[in-house]
Structures are given as structure tokens and as C-alpha cells.
Amino acid sequence: MEKMRFESVDGFQENIRRLADIFPSCVKEQKDNDGKTIRKVDINTLQLLLGINQKESETCEFSWVGKREAVKEVYKPIRKTLRPVVQDSVEWDSTGNLYIEGDNLDVLKLLQESYLDSVKVIYIDPPYNTGNDFIYADDFRIRAREYVNAGGASQDDKNRMYQNLDYSGRYHSDWCSMIYARLLAARNLLCDDGVIFINMMYPRLRLAANLLRDDGVIFISIDDNEQANLKKICDEVFGERNFVNCFIWNCSTAGGIRPKFASKTHEYILCYAKNKTCLDMFFAPLSGEAIKMYREKDERGLYRDKDFVFKNKSTNANQKYEIICPDGERVRPKDGYIYRFVRERFEQAKEEGLVTFKRTKTGPLVDQNGDQAHWNIYIKKYLGDAMGAPSTLIPKEAVSIYNAGTQCVQELFDGKRVFENVKPVNVIQYFINMAAKDGDIVMDFFSGSATTAHAVMQTEADKNIDLHYILVQIPQECDKKSEAYKAGYKTICEIGKERIRRAAEKIKRENGCENRDFGFRVLRLDESNMEDVYYMPEEYTQEMLCGLETNIKPDRTDLDLLFACLTEWGLLLSKPYSSEKIGGYTVHYYDGKELAACFNENISETVIRKIAGQHPRRAVFCDASFSDSAAKINMSELFRTISPETQIKVI
Numbered sequence: 320m321e322k323m324r325f326e327s328v329d330g331f332q333e334n335i336r337r338l339a340d341i342f343p344s345c346v347k348e349q350k351d352n353d354g355k356t357i358r359k360v361d362i363n364t365l366q367l368l369l370g371i372n373q374k375e376s377e378t379c380e381f382s383w384v385g386k387r388e389a390v391k392e393v394y395k396p397i398r399k400t401l402r403p404v405v406q407d408s409v410e411w412d413s414t415g416n417l418y419i420e421g422d423n424l425d426v427l428k429l430l431q432e433s434y435l436d437s438v439k440v441i442y443i444d445p446p447y448n449t450g451n452d453f454i455y456a457d458d459f460r461i462r463a464r465e466y467v468n469a470g471g472a473s474q475d476d477k478n479r480m481y482q483n484l485d486y487s488g489r490y491h492s493d494w495c496s497m498i499y500a501r502l503l504a505a506r507n508l509l510c511d512d513g514v515i516f517i518n519m520m521y522p523r524l525r526l527a528a529n530l531l532r533d534d535g536v537i538f539i540s541i542d543d544n545e546q547a548n549l550k551k552i553c554d555e556v557f558g559e560r561n562f563v564n565c566f567i568w569n570c571s572t573a574g575g576i577r578p579k580f581a582s583k584t585h586e587y588i589l590c591y592a593k594n595k596t597c598l599d600m601f602f603a604p605l606s607g608e609a610i611k612m613y614r615e616k617d618e619r620g621l622y623r624d625k626d627f628v629f630k631n632k633s634t635n636a637n638q639k640y641e642i643i644c645p646d647g648e649r650v651r652p653k654d655g656y657i658y659r660f661v662r663e664r665f666e667q668a669k670e671e672g673l674v675t676f677k678r679t680k681t682g683p684l685v686d687q688n689g690d691q692a693h694w695n696i697y698i699k700k701y702l703g704d705a706m707g708a709p710s711t712l713i714p715k716e717a718v719s720i721y722n723a724g725t726q727c728v729q730e731l732f733d734g735k736r737v738f739e740n741v742k743p744v745n746v747i748q749y750f751i752n753m754a755a756k757d758g759d760i761v762m763d764f765f766s767g768s769a770t771t772a773h774a775v776m777q778t779e780a781d782k783n784i785d786l787h788y789i790l791v792q793i794p795q796e797c798d799k800k801s802e803a804y805k806a807g808y809k810t811i812c813e814i815g816k817e818r819i820r821r822a823a824e825k826i827k828r829e830n831g832c833e834n835r836d837f838g839f840r841v842l843r844l845d846e847s848n849m850e851d852v853y854y855m856p857e858e859y860t861q862e863m864l865c866g867l868e869t870n871i872k873p874d875r876t877d878l879d880l881l882f883a884c885l886t887e888w889g890l891l892l893s894k895p896y897s898s899e900k901i902g903g904y905t906v907h908y909y910d911g912k913e914l915a916a917c918f919n920e921n922i923s924e925t926v927i928r929k930i931a932g933q934h935p936r937r938a939v940f941c942d943a944s945f946s947d948s949a950a951k952i953n954m955s956e957l958f959r960t961i962s963p964e965t966q967i968k969v970i
Contacts (some may be wrong), residue, residue: 320966323887323939325849335360365578381551392424393525394614398854399425401842401886403878407816409823410838415787415893416772420812421844423791425525429844430789432889435507438789439528439759440751442771444540444742456800506531506556506593523764526879529558530762534597536563538750539589541847544588563590563598563747568713568746570721588713588750601753603709605702607716613702628656628683637661642689642696645676650684650692659698673699709753719743728768731821737803737814738768747774748781757784764791769815773822776837780830787836790815793896794843816841819940841895848875848883849970869943871970877918880970881907884916884939888967901926912936915932918970921946927954931961941970 335358335571339346347357359481363930394826401419408418419426507529531537537557541549554562566588575582592598638657639647644666652658659669675697682695724741751774763771775788794812797804808814816839823837836868847853853870871880886893894910904926907916916934917926920943930938938958945951953968958965 323884323968323970324369325400325847325853325883325887325970326398327396328431329396330356334394338365343886354689373907374695379969381548381555384789387554389522390525392522394917397425397428398849399429399847400845400879400883401426401846401892402845402875403882404841404843405878407841408839409820410836411840412896413836414838414840415836415841416839417789418769418772418812418816418839419789419791419842419844420794424523424526425531425844427523427764429886430508431526431529432854433886433891434530434760434762434789434915435889436530436532437891438762439532439535439762440755440760440761441527441530441752442525442774444748444763444766444767444770454914462675465803506535506537524552524556527764530591531593533594534599535591536594536902537589537591537610538566539591541587541589543583543587545627546589546907550589553589557591557593561592561595563592563595564711566590566709566711566713569715572720599633599707599754602706603749603753604717605705605707607714608709609705610702613700613705615699617699619701619703621702622699623702624677625700627659627674627698628652629659630655630683631657633657643651644692644694646693648693649687650694653683653685658696667760668698675699675958713749718746718749724770727773728818731825735802735806737806737808738811741768742770744770744774747771748778751775751778751786752782755786758786760789762789762791764789766790766792767811769818769822772815772819776819776823776826776835779835780826780832785836788839789837789893813868828918840884842892848872848879849931859912863885869941871941877905877916878940880918881914881916883969884914885909888914888937890914896937901929906930908935914939917939917944920944921950922954924957925952927957928961931958931965933964934962937966937968939968939970944969 324732335346338360339358342365344522345361346358348358352355401421403411407415443835495762506525506527523836528537538551539549539553550562568586568587568588569584571584588693590633613623615622615624632655635657638659638661639652640662641651643649658665665674676694677697678693679695680691680693682692684692684695713741721740721743724743724746725736725739727744728738728741729736737879741830751761755778761771761775765771769790772788772790775786778784792812792815794810796810797814803814808817819839827833848871850870850872882892890910890913894913896907896909898905898907900906900945902925904917904919904922905919906926906929908914909916911936912933915930915933915936916939917930920941922940922944940954942951945954955967958967
């Protein structure tokens with residue numbers, strides 16, 4: 320019977336496994352210092368198989384101090400878990416939305432199996448590399464102002480913190496090391512037509528890249544300080560061939576103190592595809608100038624006439640048929656012209672009242688005799704259905720300037736300025752509308768004040784579609800002098816969760832959409848549920864084991880164990896949950912029959928039979944659920960008889 324691993328994927332071994340599938344001869348098995356069999360790559364053989372001349376030493380690559388360690392950080396396994404926080408959640412049992420508290424580097428590692436190729440849109444807006452407003456630790460990077468003060472940070476060698484001063488030799492290196500891994504990880508989570516908006520450092524980017532679907536795209540927000548370096552990193556992670564565009568957002572006015580050289584009024588948004596050949600066409604709301612073209616009006620609203628006949632050298636007879644005009648004249652396209660629709664689609668459009676005829680002396684049609692026709696044909700295009708090709712210069716009327724986001728949060732919190740430097744909701748909406756479709760997942764693993772959740776909910780209401788979000792935010796303490804702290808919010812996470820609640824109520828009031836999913840399930844990153852003995856039983860003597868009643872930490876609940884099992888099995892963390900009592904034992908059900916779990920001690924045969932009789936796809940128990948080995952064997956036999964298709968694991 321298989322035992323739960325409760326450890327994130329070892330990225331190094333996974334890469335070797337994939338390599339062995341392609342080039343088995345370059346992967347060798349050998350003994351390590353402890354006598355364990357391990358797999359290693361024979362680099363010389365691999366180079367030979369790839370046709371690489373080993374004497375060639377000069378290559379074109381982007382590197383920096385610390386890159387090697389940043390790459391290693393991507394693939395290191397961790398022993399951590401996501402613990403449910405039911406009391407902070409809204410509609411816990413049924414919601415499809417997640418709010419996760421914890422360092423996103425670890426969270427991204429835990430989500431690699433559950434959300435691989437699953438996320439459509441990722442948006443993150445971490446702080447830019449401006450130097451003095453950052454504090455860096457050896458294992459993660461955070462913004463200085465998110466701590467009460469720098470002086471309170473640890474000064475020991477392991478967790479030494481220091482400012483990323485702009486005259487430091489590692490000024491750019493530290494930033495690059497942060498962003499790379501996180502992008503790669505998120506790339507795997509995005510679904511085939513997914514999107515990610517991101518501005519963070521190397522490890523998180525590497526991890527984020529794993530979330531992308533094959534036809535996904537990434538929008539990366541950045542300023543001038545690291546734009547050039549970020550472009551090079553994305554070229555490496557996604558491939559130069561998958562660069563799509565660089566958008567420019569006019570994010571501020573030119574007011575304020577006069578700069579020495581020029582006013583900074585813009586930010587960049589780099590756009591990459593995971594696989595450009597799979598990428599769908601982008602659409603965006605029309606500009607103000609384009610809207611002015613919709614001058615005609617009928618009972619359905621404003622519209623404009625679009626030529627039904629256009630220049631094309633095609634000889635397709637299906638788009639060159641005769642049409643009878645209002646006065647009986649029969650017309651067809653001139654040579655070098657065709658209709659937009661085949662006849663069946665034209666007749667349907669005509670029946671729906673979308674076709675108009677207008678008299679002309681110079682149109683692209685000829686009559687039945689080959690002479691110039693007296694009519695031209697148009698198709699009505701309504702403003703309400705209109706979406707255009709987005710411009711790389713985002714129009715001002717489409718999105719707000721930067722301070723609009725802060726004002727929005729202030730209004731939600733009854734005039735209290737609980738958060739600064741907030742992205743406007745409609746900026747995130749602009750890109751969500753461009754890429755997300757009904758049923759998609761939107762992710763933000765630097766969620767801050769939870770603007771992304773607000774944007775998702777507003778988009779759902781505006782477009783009458785269903786979206787889901789996953790937010791991740793480290794629970795950074797608010798400055799005790801801040802308005803947020805005085806208002807009772809001790810951490811950024813508390814602000815974010817409360818904003819979601821308030822924004823949901825506002826959207827419900829203004830749009831009347833009570834039936835939508837406005838809930839969210841809160842999970843909190845923590846150390847493993849299991850005692851050390853679970854991972855290293857060989858290091859414990861019998862005397863030491865006698866002092867342990869269980870290998871599970873005493874403060875952990877059934878829900879803690881259940882959600883650890885979900886990440887282990889690679890199940891989505893936002894599916895319906897329920898539980899019931901059977902013979903005095905608690906049985907947990909996740910996503911219908913996807914998983915059944917019982918963590919009680921000494922489970923009776925009656926309960927096991929009942930669980931097996933429900934034919935779950937997966938079942939999990941504790942070692943303590945069975946009085947002895949015989950009871951465990953009996954359980955296996957019962958499932959083999961009643962529900963042989965069920966996968967069983969134990970803790």
C-alpha cells in the first residue's frame with residue numbers, strides 16, 4: 320500500500336526522468352555516499368546525442384551573479400503544507416475561489432501538481448526594483464516598507480537582511496534571481512490559452528511558467544529599472560520566438576515636482592506566449608475614436624455599416640453568388656472581390672435583420688449583365704458586440720491612471736487609506752477581458768490588496784460569465800503607524816480578505832447578481848503536518864518511537880490532513896467539500912467521489928465497507944486507523960473486492 324509523500328516534487332529528479340524518456344542512454348544509475356541508488360546524467364553522452372561539439376565554449380547567454388543558485392531554488396523540494404482557515408473563508412464548502420497566505424515561492428511549488436497547465440490568466444504586481452525600498456533575505460525577498468522597520472529584521476548569518484542599494488554590485492543580480500524561478504513555475508500552471516501578468520524575480524517566474532497552458536500568454540508589468548533584464552529573462556524562460564508585444568500604459572499625469580529630465584508617465588507590460596502558434600487572437604474594448612464610428616441606431620442600439628463585399632483575389636464560388644436587391648436587380652461581386660459570408664450565413668444574417676442595401680453609382684458589385692450595379696450591401700455591426708484589436712499603446716479612456724486604484728480601496732474602506740500604490744481595477748480588467756473566457760482561472764501570487772479578485776468579480780458581472788481566482792499573499796505586518804493598523808488590520812492579508820468581502824457586496828448591490836460565486840476558501844502555508852519521524856524513520860530508535868503516539872503533529876486537524884492529501888494527489892483545491900458521520904467516525908468527501916478520507920483511529924470494518932461501497936476514485940487513511948497489520952490487510956482486501964478501481968494511500 321502506497322504511503323503519502325507529503326513533499327513537493329523534486330524538480331531535479333523530475334527533469335532527469337523526462338530526459339531519460341527521450342535519451343535513456345544518457346541517464347545512469349549509481350550509488351551515493353549512503354548506498355542509495357540515484358540517477359545522474361552523463362553530460363558527455365547527452366552532448367554527443369545532441370550533436371554538440373564539446374570543444375565549443377563560446378555561447379550567447381544572459382547571466383548574472385547568483386543565477387546558478389536561483390535555478391537550483393526552482394527545483395528544490397519542500398516539506399510544507401496548506402492548512403485550511405475556515406473561519407476566514409466565505410462559503411467554504413462550495414466556493415471555487417482560493418486565497419492563500421504564505422510565501423509565493425513555496426506556494427507555487429505546492430501547486431505544481433494540482434494546477435499544472437490549468438490557470439488561464441496570472442496577474443502579479445510585486446514591487447519594482449527601485450533599490451532602497453527593498454530588504455532582501457537569503458531565502459526570499461520582500462519590500463522594506465512591508466515590515467515595521469529594517470532594524471527589526473534578523474541579523475544572523477542565516478537570515479541576514481540588507482538593502483539592495485543601487486551602488487551594490489548585486490543590484491540587478493538580486494532582482495533577476497528573484498524573478499526567474501517564479502516565472503518558470505507559473506508557466507506550468509497556466510492552461511493552454513492562459514495569461515499571466517507578472518513583475519517579480521527569477522525563481523518565482525520560473526515556477527510560475529509551469530502553470531501556463533500550451534496556448535497561454537503572459538503579460539508582465541515592469542518599469543524602466545529592469546525592463547531590459549526582464550526581457551532577456553523572458554526570452555530564456557519562454558523563448559524569443561514567443562515574444563508577442565510590449566504594451567505601454569499611460570499610468571500617470573505629468574503633474575507634481577518637475578523632474579530633472581522628463582516626466583515618467585508610463586509603465587511597460589511585456590507579453591509572451593507559452594507557444595505562440597497556439598495563441599488565440601486578442602480582442603480589446605474599442606477606443607473613443609472607434610466608438611464615434613457607430614452613428615446609426617435601431618431598436619438593438621448603435622451600429623455601423625460594414626462592407627459586405629471586399630477586395631480579395633479568391634476564386635471561391637461559395638462567396639461570389641447572386642443576391643437579389645430590393646428593386647429586383649441581381650448583383651454579384653466584381654472580379655477581385657468576394658462576399659464576407661457564404662450564402663447560408665448571408666441568408667441567416669438577412670433573416671435576423673443584419674443586412675442593409677444602399678444605392679450607389681460606384682460600388683464593387685455588377686448586375687446580371689455585367690454592368691455597374693446600382694446597389695451596395697452592408698452588414699450591421701453593433702457597438703455592444705464590438706471588440707477591436709488592442710493597440711500596444713493602451714488608450715487613456717480604456718484604463719485609469721495609477722492613483723485611481725488607491726482611491727477605489729479608500730472608498731471601499733469608508734474613507735480610510737489602508738493601502739497605497741494600488742493598481743486600478745480596470746487595468747487588470749482590460750487584460751482579463753482580452754484573454755479570459757467563461758470558466759477560466761485567474762491567478763495572482765502577489766495579490767496585495769486583492770485588486771485581482773475585485774477585477775475578476777467585476778468582469779463576471781459585466782460580461783455575465785463565470786471565472787475563478789487564486790490569490791497568494793505573504794502575511795506581512797502593517798506598519799503600526801499606518802492607517803490600516805489603526806483601523807484594526809494587522810497584516811496585508813487581512814486587508815485583502817476584507818476588500819474581497821466589501822467589493823463583493825458592492826458588486827452585488829450595483830449589478831444584482833446574487834447567484835454568482837462571491838466566496839473564497841482561505842488556506843495558510845505552514846510546515847508539514849507530519850513529525851520528522853515520518854520522513855526519516857531510520858533515524859529513530861525503538862525507545863524514541865515509544866514516546867510518539869502518532870507521526871502527525873498534535874495541533875493538526877482532519878481538514879489539515881485532507882488538504883495535504885489534495886496537493887499530494889494533484890487535485891484542485893477549490894472543489895466542493897462535505898463530511899458525514901458513519902458509526903461515530905467522520906468521513907470526508909472531496910469533489911464528489913474524487914476522494915474519501917477517514918483519519919480516525921481503529922476504524923471499524925462496517926465503516927470501511929460503507930466507504931468502499933461508494934466507489935470513490937481515491938481513499939486515504941491513517942496508520943492509526945488500523946489496530947494492527949492484519950486490520951490494514953483486511954481493509955485492502957475489502958476494497959479489492961468491493962471497489963477495485965479505488966486508489967488507496969495511508970498517512
